[in-house]
Amino acid sequence: MRNYAILRLLLAGFLLYFAWPVIPYANTTVEMVFWGGWLGFLFLVVGANFATFLQMTKPPIMEQQESERRKSHNY
Template sequence: MYFAWPLIPQASSQLESIFWGTWLVFFMLVVGANLANLLQLNDPPVMEQDYEQRYRTHNY
């Protein structure tokens, strides 16, 4: 993002603007997914939940 941001306003054609728009959307998706993973906003998959529950019940 540090290198790309100065080049975005220099887009002269519509194709370049579409490219930068898609690139920014993809960048935001990647950053959002990594942030959600770091903050653990999503529940773990069902298989992992079952494993944790079984581990708690069998581990006295």
């Protein structure tokens, strides 16, 4: 699960790398609202993936059951 979080963080950084130079050229209100929403969504994605990477939340039930099975088979 941590590998996927790292990949998603890298993808978000890659998209930000290409978007950042274009943001200052937003002139109209619609463009500013779009970039504000885009940056807000990026913030949510990065925050959620950091929480997953740092294991701040419990994994889904399916993964909890899988890890319990692994522990029981390792004696």
